[in-house]
Amino acid sequence: MSSYRIDALTTWAAQQNGLTKADITLSSAVGDASFRRYFRLTLPNGTTQVVMDAPPEQEDSLPFVTIAKRWHSAGLPVPNVHAANLADGFLLLEDLGDTPLQTLFTDPKATQSYHEQAISLIAKLQNRADPSPLPAYDYALLGRELDLFPEWCLSAWLTLTPPDSWPAMREQLVQQALAQPVVTVHRDFDAMNLMVHNQRLFMIDFQDAVAGPLSYDLVSLLRGRYCRFTSEQFSNLVNAFYQQACRDGRLSSHVDAAAFLSQCHAMAAQRSLKVLGIFCRLTLRDHKQGYLERLPHFMDHLDDSLSALSCSKVPEQAAFAEWANLTLRPAIMNRLADMAL
Numbered sequence: 559m560s561s562y563r564i565d566a567l568t569t570w571a572a573q574q575n576g577l578t579k580a581d582i583t584l585s586s587a588v589g590d591a592s593f594r595r596y597f598r599l600t601l602p603n604g605t606t607q608v609v610m611d612a613p614p615e616q617e618d619s620l621p622f623v624t625i626a627k628r629w630h631s632a633g634l635p636v637p638n639v640h641a642a643n644l645a646d647g648f649l650l651l652e653d654l655g656d657t658p659l660q661t662l663f664t665d666p667k668a669t670q671s672y673h674e675q676a677i678s679l680i681a682k683l684q685n686r687a688d689p690s691p692l693p694a695y696d697y698a699l700l701g702r703e704l705d706l707f708p709e710w711c712l713s714a715w716l717t718l719t720p721p722d723s724w725p726a727m728r729e730q731l732v733q734q735a736l737a738q739p740v741v742t743v744h745r746d747f748d749a750m751n752l753m754v755h756n757q758r759l760f761m762i763d764f765q766d767a768v769a770g771p772l773s774y775d776l777v778s779l780l781r782g783r784y785c786r787f788t789s790e791q792f793s794n795l796v797n798a799f800y801q802q803a804c805r806d807g808r809l810s811s812h813v814d815a816a817a818f819l820s821q822c823h824a825m826a827a828q829r830s831l832k833v834l835g836i837f838c839r840l841t842l843r844d845h846k847q848g849y850l851e852r853l854p855h856f857m858d859h860l861d862d863s864l865s866a867l868s869c870s871k872v873p874e875q876a877a878f879a880e881w882a883n884l885t886l887r888p889a890i891m892n893r894l895a896d897m898a899l
Contacts, residue, residue: 563611563613564584565579566646566648567584567597567609567611567646567648568582568584570643570646570648571584571599571607571609571648571650574640574641574650575599575601575607577601577602581601581602582599582600582601582602583599583600584597584598584599584600584609585597585598585600586598587608587656593612593613593616593617594610594611594612594617595610595611595612596608596609596610596611597609597611598653599650606653607640607650607651607652607653608637608650608651608652608653608654609648609649609650609651610648610649610650610651611647611648612647612648612649613647614644614645614646614647617647619642619644619647619649619765620644621765621766621767622649622764622765623639623642623644623649625692625764625765625767626638626639626764627639628687628688628691629683629686629687629761629764632686632687632688633686634682634683634686634687634761635679635758635759635760635761636760636761636762636764637651637652637653637654637760637762638651638652639651639652640652654753654755654760654762655753655754655755657753657754657755658749658750658751658752658753658754659672659676659749659750659752659753659754659759660749660750660783660784662754663749663784663785669785670791672749673779673780673785673795674795674798675759676747676749676752676759676779677776677779677795677798677799677802678802679752679759679761680744680747680775680776680779680799681799681802681803681806681808683742683744683761683775684741684742684772684775684803684806684808685806685808687742688742689740689741689742689743689768689769689770690769692742692743692767692768692769693768693769694740694768694769694770695735695740695743695745695768695769695770695771695774696736697732697736699768700731700732700735700736700828701728701732703828703832703835704728704731704732704828704831704832705728705835706831706832706835706836706839707831707832707834707835708720708724708835709835710835710836710838710839710842710843711834711835711837711838714838714839714842715838715841715842715893716889716890716893718885718886718889721877721878721881721885722877723874723875723877723878723881724878726874727874727875727878730824730872730874730875731824731825731827731828731831732828734820734821734824734825734828735770735771735774735821735824735825735828736771737821738771738772738773738821738825739771739772739808739809739810740769740770740771740772741769741770741771741772741808742767742769743767743768743769743770743771743774743775744761744764744767744775744778745764745766745767745768745770745774745775745778746763746764746766746778747761747774747775747776747778747779748778748779748782748783748784749779749782749783749784749785750782750783750784751763751764771821771825772803772808772809773796773818773821773822773825774825774829776796776799776822777822777825777826777829778829780792780795780796780826781826781829781830781856781859781862781863783852783855786855786858786859786862789862789866792862793819796818796819796822797815797819800815800818800819819866820866820867823863823866823867824863824867826859826862826863827860827863827864827867830856830857830859830860830863831860833856834853834856834857834860837849837850837852837853837856838850838853850894850897851894853890853894854890854891854894857882857886857887857890860882861879861882861883861887864878864879864882864883865879867879868880
């Protein structure tokens with residue numbers, strides 16, 4: 559970040575509080591996988607705010623501001639936007655502290671409890687936030703996301719060709735997603751984007767929200783960066799979500815629990831494949847560090863989902879699961895080992 563830009567950001571943040579630069583202190587806060595950067599502003603009275611720097615040539619902050627105001631009005635826990643300068647890409651936000659949810663996964667009991675709280679928050683999001691103003695998580699977008707896997711993970715990083723089963727597998731995953739009720743989808747409902755503030759969970763980084771499949775945020779949480787649940791644990795948490803969704807009317811009782819669990823496994827496979835592609839793209843194109851080492855974790859998630867799906871006896875799913883286990887996993891592990899030498 560240039561000294562000119564940091565000076566402009568500091569001056570603007572001070573002005574929003576009726577102060578001068580000399581009256582405030584600005585310190586670096588948590589970063590982001592995108593081009594956004596965050597700073598903590600300390601006012602003379604000791605209170606704090608967060609300043610987001612999102613260069614407009616690289617980041618469009620309007621969706622974040624629009625969604626934040628809409629969800630805040632709906633009574634959802636999101637940071638309050640104190641001020642916005644969209645022309646320069648500066649936002650002044652409520653400070654939610656330094657406790658992302660994953661830091662509280664200290665033991666199995668706590669992990670279970672916080673995941674149950676997060677699942678309750680997904681229900682509130684889906685019940686209170688109207689999806690109609692959001693972009694559609696449609697066939698084209700689902701397909702583009704899946705295509706990140708062969709483009710960036712297979713071709714660009716591993717120099718592998720997709721298996722013959724890939725086109726059919728891709729189509730089946732898209733169709734499984736489109737078969738679900740359409741709700742508001744945060745799109746990265748992982749523990750790192752849930753801040754614990756005043757004993758409440760707050761959502762952040764929701765600028766990519768869409769109108770899409772009911773199970774997407776659930777699998778983002780359960781197949782996220784920080785935990786790997788057993789098959790039984792995953793099924794139990796999915797069933798708790800299913801029962802609540804049926805009671806709320808978000809999901810028809812005509813969809814049985816087993817069918818919804820299968821949809822969740824398909825959605826989880828779609829997301830894991832997308833993440834494998836995104837993490838390789840962040841490394842190769844955007845020169846970000848620390849993402850390749852996370853690939854085995856998401857490969858585990860993919861294996862868990864594909865193992866469940868292959869039980870459906872769909873030939874293409876079984877063939878793709880076998881390829882992922884016998885070809886993809888060894889290729890990823892060997893590539894990582896070569897890089898470590």
